[in-house]
Amino acid sequence: MTVEYHLPGIRVAERRIDVPLDWRADTDAAGTIELLVRELVDPDRARDDLPLLVYLQGGPGGANPRPLRRDGWVDEALRDYRVVLVDQRGTGGSTPLEAVDVAGLDAAAGADLLALHRADSIVRDLEHVRETLYGGRRWATLGQSYGGFLTLTYLSQAPRALTACYVCGGIPGTPPRAAEVYARTFDRVAAKTAELYRRFPGDAEAITRIADRIAEGDVVLPDGDVLTVHRFQSLGIDLGMKPGHERLHWLVERAFARPGRFSEAFLADVQALSSSAGNPLFWTLQESIYGDPGSGATAWAAQHERDRRPEFDEDRRPLLFTGEMAFPWMFDEVRLLRGFRGAVHALAERTDWTPLYDAERLAANDVPLAAAVYFDDMYVDAGLQLDTLSRIGNAQSWVTNEFEHDGIGSGRTFTRLRELVRDRGGEKR
Known part of the structure; x- marks a missing residue:
């Protein structure tokens, strides 16, 4: 079922979709969880065949923004894209994961459950949404902070799904330490x-x-x-x-x-x-x-x-x-x-981590990647970001001290990243 309504300058459509809790296990045994998928589009372009942009929220554990009006990066994006907001597993309108859900488990089982909410599972969720609700159409990504970590996992696991990647203050050091x-x-x-x-x-x-x-x-x-x-x-x-x-x-x-x-x-x-x-x-x-x-x-x-x-x-x-x-x-x-x-x-204390990044695939990457690196970033060190970007194919960086970590709130940040990609041939279609 699709629920539709309007916000100022935005037409909204909401759908829900089930995904396996554990993508590596038998679905019947592990069970499923629900994801909330919210789509934003300019009301005057709702019937147009617009390219898709999926937003990757910061965190970890962050729900997508709930727009009150059309401004900032949302306003910039809606000029050309149909924007997809998928609340990451465990957050927002998706099946939540709270302390009460973990408190009754032993420590090892609780840790296993938490580990199922890492970037590799989130990317599998996004791929299921893309293939199931959008017919497998490729999309661009816009990642804020931890959304940049998700971006590199996405480029490592399913680069063919992506037309371009934009990141604001969120390129992780790799390998992570x-x-x-x-x-x-x-x-x-x-x-x-x-x-x-x-x-x-x-x-x-x-x-x-x-x-x-x-x-x-x-x-x-x-x-x-x-x-x-x-x-x-x-x-x-x-x-x-x-x-x-x-x-x-x-x-x-x-x-x-x-x-x-x-x-x-x-x-x-x-x-x-x-x-x-x-x-x-x-x-x-x-x-x-x-x-x-x-x-x-x-x-x-x-x-x-x-x-x-x-x-x-x-x-x-x-x-x-x-x-x-x-x-x-x-x-x-x-x-x-x-x-x-x-x-x-x-x-x-866990050491048996699932892999998040594929260094060889990132080095050979041909998906346009443009990243805003905030020189004074308190959360994601600029030096680590630039080191990682130097080892990713087709990556560009824009280093600035004009903004802090929340610079994505200005539509100008996303605009600048789009210009970088456009100047080198644009998004892959």
Whole structure:
């Protein structure tokens, strides 16, 4: 059944399709899950034979955007494409995977279930959607952040399905090495914290007062979780976005209702920003995206790197924030993540990873690939991106410091990537 409706400047059609939970197993034994497929098109071109563009959402564990209006990259894309949004398995309107689904399993079984939500399975899902709902028509991809990781898996597994690939801030280092990623990104987030203190000179003292009060150990969030300093530090994940410094500054400004007492608004905001309510798989799958044959266990690589850096200790002042880094404490302290605890610890020790990237196929790639590399990217290191791109056939990069990691929000970013592909002959048809 297709459900159709309109948003401002957009005609929307929604369909649902079943896929195997485990593409490697017998479907009857493993069962199926459901995917939500949402298609966007310009209302005036709904009957036109437009090329397809499938959007690959960032994450891991991120649902597709829910447009409110026609703007940004969506506006640019709808001028020429029929846009396909497939909520990745476990997210959004697709069959969800939450802590309650894992809590009743033993650790090994839970880790196996989580591993079925990695990039190789997502690409198999997309191929099933393309072949079943779109008659096998080739399509272009637009990947944001982790969507770029998915792009390289797609180019490794099914390049004939693709006419072109566009990536914004999301080319992974290959072969993936979690330890190398965090060795670089801790430096990045330290620099972003220093930038916060330079831009807002009063924030260092204000954040010291906040951290000192939290360290007393009796601050409780509205959901009952005890707020710790390292949970407060994790709010630094926003510092890599264009307005991230401003958002953190305004959060700090309203921290105290009275001396020594946090405002209810501050505590509610901290809970919302750190509870994982909207995306429980983000932290749960965070290090598994670097698991690949030969890479070994990820083994809480971010925690090991943090342990090497005393400047990130909770009692250091001025306080340094952390970024896109999963830590074991999250699965003890965050209510909505506790059910994943055994499974995520087992996943961290896994070594028998399914392959994500085919180095030989990527080197021989002939599908046009254009990537925006954000020079100051806090999440996906620019140096690692450029190193990988140097070993992929038919790849182009646009290195810029005009945008932060959320640069895709400007339609100009996608426009520039399309120009790069167009200048070298255009998309494959």
